Amino acid sequence: MRSLSRALVRFAVILPIFALAAPPVAADTAAAPPLGTITGTSAADPWLYRGSDIPRDPEWVFGELPNGVRYAVRRNGVPPGQVSIRIRMDVGSLYESDAERGYAHLLEHLVFRQSKYLAEGQAIPIWQRLGATFGTDTNAETTTTGTTFKLDLPNATTASLDESFKLLSGMMIAPALSEANIRTELPIVLSEKRERGGTAARVQDAQQAVFFAGQPLADRLPIGTEASLQNAHQAAVRAFHDRWYRPENAVIVAVGDADPAMLADEIRKWFSDWPTASPAAPAPDFGAPKAPAGADSANPVGETSVLVEPELPRSLNVLYARPWHQIVDNIAYNQGLMIDQVAQSIINRRLEARARAGGSYLLANISEDKISRSVDATSVAITPLGPDWRKALADVRAVVADALTTAPNQAEIDRETAELRVAFESSVEQRGLLPGSKLADDVGTAVDIRETVANPETVLKIFDLSRAMATPAAVLAHTRNLFTAPVIRAFYLTPQAGEADSAALHTALLAPVKGNGGARLNTKPISFASLPAIGAAHLPVRAAPTGLFEIEQLDYANGVRVLMWPTAYEPGRVTVKVRFGAGYQAFAPGDAAYAALGDTALVGSGVGTLGQEELDRISTGRKMGFDFGIEDADFQFKADTRPADLTDQLYLFAAKFAMPRWDPNPVQRAKAAAKLQYNTYTASPQGVLQRDLGFYQRGGDPRYKTPTPAEIDAATPAGFKAVWAPLLARGPIEVQLFGDFDKAAAIAALNRTFGALPSRGTLAQGNPPYPVSDPKLSPEPVVLHHHGDPGQAAALVAWPTGGGIAGIRESRQLEILSQVFTGRLMEALREKAGASYAPQVGSNWPVDLARGGAITAQAQLDPRSVPAFFEAADRIAAELIASPPSEDELNRVTEPLRQLLNRASTSSAFFMGQIEGATTDPVRIAAVRTLMTDYTQTTPQAMQALAAKYLAPGHSWRLAVIPEGQSLAVRIPAAGAPPARR
Numbered sequence: 001m002r003s004l005s006r007a008l009v010r011f012a013v014i015l016p017i018f019a020l021a022a023p024p025v026a027a028d029t030a031a032a033p034p035l036g037t038i039t040g041t042s043a044a045d046p047w048l049y050r051g052s053d054i055p056r057d058p059e060w061v062f063g064e065l066p067n068g069v070r071y072a073v074r075r076n077g078v079p080p081g082q083v084s085i086r087i088r089m090d091v092g093s094l095y096e097s098d099a100e101r102g103y104a105h106l107l108e109h110l111v112f113r114q115s116k117y118l119a120e121g122q123a124i125p126i127w128q129r130l131g132a133t134f135g136t137d138t139n140a141e142t143t144t145t146g147t148t149f150k151l152d153l154p155n156a157t158t159a160s161l162d163e164s165f166k167l168l169s170g171m172m173i174a175p176a177l178s179e180a181n182i183r184t185e186l187p188i189v190l191s192e193k194r195e196r197g198g199t200a201a202r203v204q205d206a207q208q209a210v211f212f213a214g215q216p217l218a219d220r221l222p223i224g225t226e227a228s229l230q231n232a233h234q235a236a237v238r239a240f241h242d243r244w245y246r247p248e249n250a251v252i253v254a255v256g257d258a259d260p261a262m263l264a265d266e267i268r269k270w271f272s273d274w275p276t277a278s279p280a281a282p283a284p285d286f287g288a289p290k291a292p293a294g295a296d297s298a299n300p301v302g303e304t305s306v307l308v309e310p311e312l313p314r315s316l317n318v319l320y321a322r323p324w325h326q327i328v329d330n331i332a333y334n335q336g337l338m339i340d341q342v343a344q345s346i347i348n349r350r351l352e353a354r355a356r357a358g359g360s361y362l363l364a365n366i367s368e369d370k371i372s373r374s375v376d377a378t379s380v381a382i383t384p385l386g387p388d389w390r391k392a393l394a395d396v397r398a399v400v401a402d403a404l405t406t407a408p409n410q411a412e413i414d415r416e417t418a419e420l421r422v423a424f425e426s427s428v429e430q431r432g433l434l435p436g437s438k439l440a441d442d443v444g445t446a447v448d449i450r451e452t453v454a455n456p457e458t459v460l461k462i463f464d465l466s467r468a469m470a471t472p473a474a475v476l477a478h479t480r481n482l483f484t485a486p487v488i489r490a491f492y493l494t495p496q497a498g499e500a501d502s503a504a505l506h507t508a509l510l511a512p513v514k515g516n517g518g519a520r521l522n523t524k525p526i527s528f529a530s531l532p533a534i535g536a537a538h539l540p541v542r543a544a545p546t547g548l549f550e551i552e553q554l555d556y557a558n559g560v561r562v563l564m565w566p567t568a569y570e571p572g573r574v575t576v577k578v579r580f581g582a583g584y585q586a587f588a589p590g591d592a593a594y595a596a597l598g599d600t601a602l603v604g605s606g607v608g609t610l611g612q613e614e615l616d617r618i619s620t621g622r623k624m625g626f627d628f629g630i631e632d633a634d635f636q637f638k639a640d641t642r643p644a645d646l647t648d649q650l651y652l653f654a655a656k657f658a659m660p661r662w663d664p665n666p667v668q669r670a671k672a673a674a675k676l677q678y679n680t681y682t683a684s685p686q687g688v689l690q691r692d693l694g695f696y697q698r699g700g701d702p703r704y705k706t707p708t709p710a711e712i713d714a715a716t717p718a719g720f721k722a723v724w725a726p727l728l729a730r731g732p733i734e735v736q737l738f739g740d741f742d743k744a745a746a747i748a749a750l751n752r753t754f755g756a757l758p759s760r761g762t763l764a765q766g767n768p769p770y771p772v773s774d775p776k777l778s779p780e781p782v783v784l785h786h787h788g789d790p791g792q793a794a795a796l797v798a799w800p801t802g803g804g805i806a807g808i809r810e811s812r813q814l815e816i817l818s819q820v821f822t823g824r825l826m827e828a829l830r831e832k833a834g835a836s837y838a839p840q841v842g843s844n845w846p847v848d849l850a851r852g853g854a855i856t857a858q859a860q861l862d863p864r865s866v867p868a869f870f871e872a873a874d875r876i877a878a879e880l881i882a883s884p885p886s887e888d889e890l891n892r893v894t895e896p897l898r899q900l901l902n903r904a905s906t907s908s909a910f911f912m913g914q915i916e917g918a919t920t921d922p923v924r925i926a927a928v929r930t931l932m933t934d935y936t937q938t939t940p941q942a943m944q945a946l947a948a949k950y951l952a953p954g955h956s957w958r959l960a961v962i963p964e965g966q967s968l969a970v971r972i973p974a975a976g977a978p979p980a981r982r
Contacts, residue, residue: 048072048443048452053330057455060443061260068248069271072443073263074255076436079903083156083256083263084437087168088444090251091244092145093222094372095284099231102189102224103240105142106232109185110177111149112140116170120181121831126167127151128892130160131899135838142222144372146448152437154899156258161266169270172245179234186229187834193223195837195860198789199309199683207491210305211319215287217374243281247274253443255436286374289321291487302487304505308497311683311787313676315493316389318509320378320485324370329451335466336478338420340368342470343479345416347403349616350519354399356612358665361385361392362672366400368482370449378482385672387499389492390508395516402515403479407472411523417467418621424463426623426642427456429572495679526618528648531608534658535756540747546918548925549911551738553918554750559731559760561919562750565738567908574646574739575909578637578653579916581731583630584703585772585849587723593707593715594723595630601670602724603628603637606661607652615652624649632772633848634917635727643741647749654753657728664717675709682787685794685860685961696782696959697798698852699773730761734919738908772852774800781870781958783968794961795866796858797873799950803849808927810946811845811853812934817946818843818855819893820885821876825857828872835865847924848917855950863962867969870958880947884940898936905931 046062047070061073092104114120124134130153132138137152149171153164205221212218252271254263292302302321327333344366351364363383370376380400384392446453454462490505542555546563554562587595603626604612615626625639637656641649681691694704707715735754737746775798786792801814821841829836839859846852857873904910911928918924960968 048446051328052452054334054452054454055458057453057458059455060453061264063264063267065247065268065272065274067272067274067276068246069250069252069267069274071252071254071264071267073253073260073267074436074439075258075260076255076434076439077257078433078435079154079906081155081257082436082903083153083161083254083258084435084440085151085153085164085168086251086253086440086444087149087172088251088253088447089147089149089172089245090145090249090283090447091147092143093220093224094144094216094286094374095244096220096224096240099228100236100240101220101228102193102222103228103232103237104147104244105222105224106182106185106189106229106237107175107177107241107245108140108142108147108149109189110181110237111171111175113181113185114176114178115167116174116176117167118170120176123167123171125892127153127164128896130164131155131895133896133900137896143448144217144220144222144374146444148444150437153256154896154903156256158262161258161263162269165266165270169274172250173271173274175241177234177238177241182232182234182237186232188830188837189229190226191830191834191862192837193226193229194789194791194862196223198792199311202789203307203309203312203493206305206307207317210303210491211317211321211377211489212289212374213292213303213489214290215374216284217286217372242278246280247271247276248280250274251444251447253440255440257436286324286372288323289375289485289487295487297486299510300486300488301506301509302489304490304492304502304509306492306494306500306502306505308494308499309683310495311679312493312495313680314384314387314389314495316382316384316393316490317492318380318382318393318488318490319375320380320483321487321489322376322485324373324376326450331462331465334462335469338463338466339470339474339478340482341420342413342416343403343475343482344368345419346408346412346475347400347479349416349521350399350403351396353521353613354395354519356665356669358668359385360388360395362669362676364392364396366482373450378485383676385676387494387496389494389500393508394511394513397513398516399519400483401513402517402519403476404483405515406517407476408520409523410472412521413470413472413475415523415617415620417470421460421463421467422621422623424456424460426572428460429642430570431456432571433573521613522617524617525620526610526614528618528651531610531651531655532659533756534651534654534753535758537751538755539751540755546915546922546925548915548928551911551915554747555919556755557759558755558757560733560735560754560757562735562737562754563912563915563919564736564743564746565908565912566741566743566746567739570739570908572642572740574641574643574649574737574741575912576637576639576641576646576649576653577736577912577916579634579734579736580657581635581727583632583634583848585633586727586731587703589702591723592703592705593711594720595703596674596707597667597670597712597715597720598724599628599630600673601666601720603656604666604669605663605720606666607655608659608661611661611663612666618648622648624652626652631848632846632852646737646741646746647753650749650753654757657733658757660725660728662717662721662725667715667717667720671712671715674707674712678706678709678712681706682785684788685786685792687788688784688786688961689794689796689959692784693796693959696957697775697854699775701773732760732920733757734917736912736916738912772849774851775854775957777955777957779954779956779958781960781968784959784961785964785966786961787964790963790966791862793861793863793866793963794858795861795869795959796856797870797956797958798854798856799877799956800851801843801845801853801855801950803846803851803853805847805921805923805927807845808847809930809934811843811847812931813938813942813946814843814845814853814855814950815935816890816893816897816938817880817943819897820889820943821855821857821880823889823892824876824879825859825872828876829859829861829865829869833865833868835859835868836861839869863966863968866960866962874953877947877951878953880944881951884944887940890938890940890943894936894938898932901932901935 046056049056059074063071096103112123127138140149209218252267295302348365361382361384366380368378382392382396442453492500492505540554541557545552551565622645623642624645627638629636637653639649681687691706698704818841825839829839836859841857843855844853859869914928915924962968
């Protein structure tokens with residue numbers, strides 16, 4: 001059952017917002033049977049539910065075509081006008097022979113290149129003209145067990161749906177698998193392989209080989225091998241397609257703002273003639289994990305391996321591997337999953353408590369999953385703090401051993417079931433917000449894992465009926481099952497040669513271990529009623545409508561201002577955002593280490609008398625959050641909560657300002673994490689960019705520099721408090737509150753929390769905002785080096801633009817220009833040269849700063865292609881200056897932007913994001929009213945003028961990340977002259 005078994009993997013479910021939209025309309029189907037009724041296995045039952053007693057969701061309409069194609073359709077109005085189509089083919093990398101490795105993924109590419117109804121290279125332009133954005137609305141993915149083609153068609157009409165189903169049918173049934181198309185697509189696939197390769201891929205390959213030894217999964221990643229891909233030819237690829245792209249292997253899902261009967265008719269119209277001339281190939285055998293010779297129940301430890309990667313932190317992973325069996329997805333099975341999840345959650349909470357207290361590991365957790373229909377596994381993942389990996393392993397094993405010998409108490413169980421229930425309850429409350437794309441994906445996933453789907457009400461009902469089954473004895477039994485397996489395998493990654501070997505790892509796993517019950521937690525509940533008041537409640541001194549929808553502004557005398565928008569369109573969901581201070585601009589130049597530590601340790605430092613564990617306990621069974629982020633010009637707290645929890649959520653946020661706690665343990669833990677992370681940056685070009693890009697984008701501003709381990713070491717808990725205490729104490733606060741809440745009750749809660757804070761004062765009383773720095777313009781790139789794969793590089797060119805609300809229309813027009821640039825860069829580097837899989841161009845315009853924006857083109861490349869990237873970027877910039885884009889080229893950008901805005905505008909979160917800062921800058925309210933015209937109405941001449949203004953030669957800076965030991969020779973064009981054409 002998709003909704004229950006997958007949701008049980010998490011403590012909470014965060015659902016996307018698509019508010020202001022009509023709830024889904026039930027399909028005209030028979031009523032679902034009562035809970036617990038066995039539906040049988042007759043052909044009359046919906047194909048997804050045969051043999052299961054899970055009550056079927058009556059909003060789905062299921063069908064089968066005579067040739068074997070199965071389909072599921074459903075009406076859903078979130079977002080309005082959109083229909084999401086998924087075609088899942090039951091073929092992935094595990095279906096390939098040795099000579100075919102990578103063919104399933106190669107086919108995914110080829111069907112987009114040319115097919116019965118698609119001319120070569122026309123898939124992207126056609127759907128762009130229909131308003132679908134490439135890469136988000138149109139995409140595909142290949143896994144070990146399946147290939148899924150995805151289309152989210154906005155503004156779906158009868159004509160556009162008919163055209164889309166026609167195109168998709170041709171792609172599946174009759175792709176043009178010519179030798180020319182294979183040769184054209186191969187460089188693109190190989191560039192994707194290169195970009196996904198390197199150190200991380202090497203580690204993944206090594207771990208797969210150990211964990212799935214003796215099974216196809218050990219060496220069957222979807223990307224394939226370069227040798228098999230280079231040897232791909234027309235006859236072999238066509239044979240692979242004919243073997244697996246068959247109607248009985250296809251499931252088509254269509255969900256959206258359309259009549260389900262019409263969607264089913266379209267599927268019948270375009271897929272009924274899919275031929276089934278040849279006999280079906282038998283499904284491959286994925287094998288089962290087996291203990292190696294010499295291993296038995298007394299010694300189940302099998303394959304172990306140690307890999308040395310100098311740039312990566314230590315990690316130790318242990319796999320308890322059991323054979324995968326096709327289950328019957330029924331109520332009893334899901335009840336067992338619930339108890340499994342409770343058992344895992346109890347252990348994970350104890351492991352986290354040990355880590356918070358300081359010890360031998362930074363992180364540790366266990367999880368259970370059924371992997372690629374190959375292994376039913378329990379995984380243990382450990383991040384040791386230092387070279388004593390044996391101690392880290394022993395400490396984690398001791399916590400697990402205690403859970404295996406002594407049952408948890410009922411209070412621990414009740415705590416975890418309360419956490420699970422709030423997630424399921426929220427799903428019921430917010431079922432009308434589920435987008436059609438999510439519902440379509442859920443059916444695809446259910447097919448892949450051979451389970452069913454259920455609506456939120458059914459999931460909650462099954463959970464409530466099962467809750468009493470989670471007794472201490474039952475949880476103990478399930479815990480033991482989780483750690484019972486015919487073979488145990490382990491993989492240790494270390495940066496230090498000689499630190500461990502396979503034999504030492506094998507011995508450590510067999511060493512006797514005594515259970516440690518010291519990690520069992522205090523389960524005594526904490527009540528918000530017992531916490532001190534923030535202060536004396538105060539009423540707002542001003543309340544007035546903003547003039548935008550029903551959004552109202554409240555001003556308090558202490559410097560807190562509130563934007564609130566109660567809506568009826570987001571049942572059960574409330575979002576709280578708190579913006580304060582000046583972000584990175586408030587730090588002194590020498591505070592980079594404390595900025596980095598604050599990003600992870602500020603919330604964990606606690607509130608008043610509540611440390612991390614107490615914060616967890618007080619929110620048990622509640623939907624509450626405490627996300628934190630640092631932006632250029634503000635800090636932000638954010639949480640998604642529920643109407644019943646809103647008052648207490650506001651208290652927690654306000655208490656962080658009124659009574660911050662300065663627990664040193666989270667700071668020390670954050671320091672350890674930062675130091676472990678630092679060396680990983682050099683393992684890949686992307687890592688170097690993550691470490692250094694912000695620093696160079698802002699002209700070498702030290703506040704944006706990633707602190708070194710030595711700088712992290714020099715930071716202290718006392719210094720952390722000295723930096724962060726003034727930032728919490730001073731400066732205006734803007735609270736955004738939107739969603740399903742009672743206005744009067746929310747104002748009363750605000751009066752007692754944010755209204756009760758002391759006067760905020762001004763930023764000038766503490767650290768004044770330091771000005772933002774501009775990057776140094778130069779045609780010669782900054783060259784940085786990484787220590788990873790010698791075949792990987794990254795490059796970017798940035799043309800500075802501006803910032804501030806006064807230029808908001810121009811910033812939106814620049815987004816159009818950057819999308820035009822992206823299309824041309826994709827054509828040059830991906831489609832023609834195969835030099836980069838996904839080059840992109842983006843425009844950033846910081847509304848809160850007077851400058852600092854840029855148009856940035858970037859790509860991951862082979863090092864030899866870096867000069868070609870710079871030349872292509874310069875050439876495209878020069879072409880945009882020299883002549884305007886065509887009307888069709890513009891329409892293929894503005895129509896997807898129009899549809900993107902139409903969908904985004906069904907969400908209150910979208911509008912609240914647009915008006916951040918409006919309590920002090922009301923111009924931002926007015927700017928919302930021009931969103932659609934600014935992003936979608938332009939002219940070729942306007943684009944040409946913007947290109948001339950910002951993309952001129954000499955008005956850029958550039959950066960390249962290449963392998964250590966290599967050099968970069970880039971021809972620098974003469975100032976004021978366009979680069980030579982290639």
